Amino acid sequence: xSPHNDPEADLKAMETEILNAIxxxxxxxxxxxxxxxxxxxxxxxxxxxxAAINLHLKYGLGSEKELSRLLFSCANCRRCQVxxxxxxxxxxxxxxxxxxRQLLARKALHKERQGA
Amino acid sequence: xxxxxxxxADLMSLVNKENLTASIYERMAYGQDGIQPDLxxxxxxxxxxxxxxxxxxxxVVKYANEKKIPIYIHGAGTAFKGSPRxxxxxxxLLSAEGLTAIELHEEDMYFEAGAGVNQYELEKxxxxxxxxxxxNVGSKYSATIGGAVSINTIGHMVDICLGKIIDxxxxxEVVLPNGEVIETGTRSIRRPAxxxxxxxxxxxxGVFGIITKVRMRLLPNYRRAxxxxxxxxxxxxxxxxxxxxxxxxxxxxYGELLDKRACIAPFELRGLGxxxxxxxxxxxxxxxxxxxxxxxxxxxxxxxxxxxxEARVVKSSKEQEDYWAARDNILNxxxxxxGEEKLLPMGAVETSVPLSHxxxxxxxxxxxxxxxxxxxxxxxxxxxxxxxxxxxxxxTPASWPLExxxxxxxxxxxxxxxxxxxxxxxxxxxxxxxxxxxxxxERWGEAAYMMLLDIKKAIDPNxxxxxxxxxxxxx
Amino acid sequence: xxxxxxxxxxxxxxxMRENVLEKGNIPGxxxxxxxxxxxxxxxxxxxxxxxxxxxxxxxxxVEGMMKAAAGMEKVGFGREAGIGISKMFGKIGIDLxxxxxxxxxxxxxxxxxxxxxxxxxxxxxxxLDIGYMHEDEPCCGSPLYYxxxxxxxxxxAKENVEIFKSYGIQKLIxxxxxxxxxxxxxYPKYVEGYNLEVYHFIEIVAQRLRKADLKPRLKERLSxxxxxxxxxxxxxxxxxxxxxxxASIDGLEL
Numbered sequence: 139x140s141p142h143n144d145p146e147a148d149l150k151a152m153e154t155e156i157l158n159a160i161x162x163x164x165x166x167x168x169x170x171x172x173x174x175x176x177x178x179x180x181x182x183x184x185x186x187x188x189a190a191i192n193l194h195l196k197y198g199l200g201s202e203k204e205l206s207r208l209l210f211s212c213a214n215c216r217r218c219q220v221x222x223x224x225x226x227x228x229x230x231x232x233x234x235x236x237x238x239r240q241l242l243a244r245k246a247l248h249k250e251r252q253g254a
Numbered sequence: 255x256x257x258x259x260x261x262x263a264d265l266m267s268l269v270n271k272e273n274l275t276a277s278i279y280e281r282m283a284y285g286q287d288g289i290q291p292d293l294x295x296x297x298x299x300x301x302x303x304x305x306x307x308x309x310x311x312x313x314v315v316k317y318a319n320e321k322k323i324p325i326y327i328h329g330a331g332t333a334f335k336g337s338p339r340x341x342x343x344x345x346x347l348l349s350a351e352g353l354t355a356i357e358l359h360e361e362d363m364y365f366e367a368g369a370g371v372n373q374y375e376l377e378k379x380x381x382x383x384x385x386x387x388x389x390n391v392g393s394k395y396s397a398t399i400g401g402a403v404s405i406n407t408i409g410h411m412v413d414i415c416l417g418k419i420i421d422x423x424x425x426x427e428v429v430l431p432n433g434e435v436i437e438t439g440t441r442s443i444r445r446p447a448x449x450x451x452x453x454x455x456x457x458x459x460g461v462f463g464i465i466t467k468v469r470m471r472l473l474p475n476y477r478r479a480x481x482x483x484x485x486x487x488x489x490x491x492x493x494x495x496x497x498x499x500x501x502x503x504x505x506x507x508y509g510e511l512l513d514k515r516a517c518i519a520p521f522e523l524r525g526l527g528x529x530x531x532x533x534x535x536x537x538x539x540x541x542x543x544x545x546x547x548x549x550x551x552x553x554x555x556x557x558x559x560x561x562x563x564e565a566r567v568v569k570s571s572k573e574q575e576d577y578w579a580a581r582d583n584i585l586n587x588x589x590x591x592x593g594e595e596k597l598l599p600m601g602a603v604e605t606s607v608p609l610s611h612x613x614x615x616x617x618x619x620x621x622x623x624x625x626x627x628x629x630x631x632x633x634x635x636x637x638x639x640x641x642x643x644x645x646x647x648x649x650t651p652a653s654w655p656l657e658x659x660x661x662x663x664x665x666x667x668x669x670x671x672x673x674x675x676x677x678x679x680x681x682x683x684x685x686x687x688x689x690x691x692x693x694x695x696e697r698w699g700e701a702a703y704m705m706l707l708d709i710k711k712a713i714d715p716n717x718x719x720x721x722x723x724x725x726x727x728x729x
Numbered sequence: 730x731x732x733x734x735x736x737x738x739x740x741x742x743x744x745m746r747e748n749v750l751e752k753g754n755i756p757g758x759x760x761x762x763x764x765x766x767x768x769x770x771x772x773x774x775x776x777x778x779x780x781x782x783x784x785x786x787x788x789x790x791v792e793g794m795m796k797a798a799a800g801m802e803k804v805g806f807g808r809e810a811g812i813g814i815s816k817m818f819g820k821i822g823i824d825l826x827x828x829x830x831x832x833x834x835x836x837x838x839x840x841x842x843x844x845x846x847x848x849x850x851x852x853x854x855x856x857l858d859i860g861y862m863h864e865d866e867p868c869c870g871s872p873l874y875y876x877x878x879x880x881x882x883x884x885x886a887k888e889n890v891e892i893f894k895s896y897g898i899q900k901l902i903x904x905x906x907x908x909x910x911x912x913x914x915x916y917p918k919y920v921e922g923y924n925l926e927v928y929h930f931i932e933i934v935a936q937r938l939r940k941a942d943l944k945p946r947l948k949e950r951l952s953x954x955x956x957x958x959x960x961x962x963x964x965x966x967x968x969x970x971x972x973x974x975x976a977s978i979d980g981l982e983l
Contacts, residue, residue, distance in 0.1 A: 165286055166288060167288075186279070193279075227589060
């Protein structure tokens with residue numbers, strides 16, 4: 139299924155891309171209240187999801203399962219992305235969330251191929 | 255770890271279970287304030303509580319005081335001088351965003367709002383009733399009224415036009431560090447003379463107590479007129495506003511400055527073309543449109559007298575919005591085109607200087623100082639020139655090593671301190687805790703600082719409210 | 730898909746992936762494709778190839794499945810159990826989605842495929858030469874992209890591009906914004922040499938209406954409010970065209 143020559147390098151590259159994009163996020167939290175999934179807790183927003191991705195990838199905090207639940211509760215409506223572009227630093231949060239789903243899936247498939 | 259589990263179990267009996275979370279991701283995200291670098295893993299709060307009543311806040315604080323557990327108080331957690339960031343391990347992150355009730359009392363000319371009410375929502379609500387919110391910060395889409403009162407900020411607005419936020423606060427509901435709930439102030443539009451406990455908490459950055467409710471006067475909305483001008487030199491804009499006040503003209507509600515380089519990205523984003531120079535903006539207010547327009551025309555004359563290559567009253571509401579947004583959304587400048595190196599906003603200076611020295615400070619930011627790393631970084635000058643408040647933002651390439659970028663931030667803080675000491679002033683927009691404590695001590699002296707620590711000790715003997723902030727800990 | 734993937738991708742997404750890869754559509758329905766177009770005489774070769782997508786064609790199945798799933802949840806079956814049962818039936822040749830759809834949709838006229846028919850009519854009326862791949866039209870694959878299956882998506886995209894080549898397609902008009910965004914913005918990133926012109930239905934209509942002599946007209950006056958869809962306004966960034974088109978309709982108050 140996967141045509142990668144060096145899957146570990148691909149995963150690393152994907153992770154770096156995601157972390158670089160998150161570095162642009164300045165935690166201004168202007169994407170929080172306008173997220174359609176927001177019901178009062180900050181992880182129900184692009185900022186919260188990006189903070190979770192950041193600390194999970196950098197420090198291994200939290201579980202992949204819990205992270206994935208956060209990522210998949212995002213509706214991909216892109217409201218956050220448009221607002222971030224107009225009012226803030228254009229961290230492309232919606233794309234980051236989708237990319238991280240792809241990263242987690244690739245990681246899992248890689249593990250399974252290794253028969254781990 | 256079992257300490258944390260005990261804490262969570264205890265708190266579950268003190269608050270509604272929907273108002274508490276121990277999820278690692280929530281705790282991380284709440285703790286991560288708006289400055290680099292990442293929150294240290296050891297300082298991630300043990301639990302986040304979002305009480306929906308002052309009684310819940312009181313119970314949590316009483317408990318924390320007994321057990322000597324640190325509490326970090328958030329509105330939205332957007333203050334960016336380090337105050338929202340937890341500095342001790344095992345803390346309770348207390349978010350005021352669950353306190354959202356609003357009550358209008360038009361017959362007595364005031365409204366009451368829970369500390370967690372969002373500023374933008376509040377502004378919209380007031381406008382819909384013909385009133386205005388006498389403050390406007392760039393982060394209003396996220397920030398809360400409790401946070402604003404706790405820091406005594408009005409953001410962009412000109413202080414001497416309508417006063418700072420504290421001038422509109424008639425009273426507060428506060429939870430003391432021992433958990434007791436008190437009410438301060440009055441329901442009359444004439445506030446108490448002499449001792450008024452309101453002032454012990456408004457503007458003291460959550461160091462002495464937790465504001466849970468704010469009572470503010472209702473301020474009828476004004477008519478406005480907008481002026482834009484483009485100037486060859488930044489200092490021309492400073493001179494324009496110096497002249498405005500010299501001529502004893504009424505202060506505009508806003509007087510803004512944005513250097514030409516900082517205009518480019520936001521102008522492009524909004525289809526405003528290339529900036530013709532450094533941008534000066536003013537918004538005047540009047541009880542009648544005629545009054546506002548007349549003042550605006552006077553400002554146009556002044557702009558032109560100070561070398562503006564273009565200065566005019568902006569009539570179209572779309573243009574008004576666009577120019578304002580270009581100035582307001584300063585973070586747009588960090589949007590680098592593809593292929594260009596990303597910039598990080600590492601060195602931020604904000605200082606409110608004496609009127610006669612507006613131009614001097616601009617020059618000092620750019621060429622006068624001798625901080626080497628700052629000179630290497632990319633500088634954007636902008637700010638609320640109408641209220642004598644200037645910003646310098648030094649941006650560092652993302653490829654710089656972390657130590658160098660942190661050095662940039664350190665130098666900026668030193669530069670800010672230097673400017674404030676040289677010209678006898680201070681920051682007018684964001685609080686003194688926690689990154690500005692070194693300045694606070696130098697500016698107003700050790701005796702005063704000791705007094706501050708004594709008062710803190712007296713009110714909060716277990717040092718549970720925002721510990722580390724008044725000590726100036728952290729970054 | 731074994732335990733690692735199940736840990737990070739929710740089961741309904743895994744189900745969608747299988748459906749897209751094995752049956753070529755989101756609800757995993759066998760057969761019935763391109764039924765809506767059977768009386769329209771759409772040629773397989775034309776200047777513009779109409780891309781109908783899964784959505785409108787199979788919405789009645791999706792609705793049926795959702796209703797059935799809701800019913801099952803009421804009696805204590807979770808979504809995973811529902812999907813498990815569906816797959817089990819699938820193994821013995823019973824296409825559960827088709828059955829639930831027919832049961833759920835029995836007696837209802839399919840409002841969704843009507844939209845496809847109307848879209849083709851509008852494009853033809855505006856003088857466009859429209860073709861359709863009929864049962865050969867593939868799923869664009871975007872559910873794979875959003876669900877995290879990037880590698881499957883890339884492979885699927887490459888296969889699709891081969892199908893487009895075999896049809897000699899140069900221009901596509903998509904109706905569903907998600908499909909169109911996929912074909913216009915993602916395929917070029919992942920498929921080398923991909924150079925198709927991709928338009929969304931409403932932008933072509935707006936373009937043509939500006940030049941045409943036609944004046945769209947309603948039989949009765951109607952007052953409407955337009956709500957920007959997420960994919961159309963924030964992914965495709967098409968905001969003005971729908972308003973232009975609506976404003977040009979005589980009898981419509983926007």
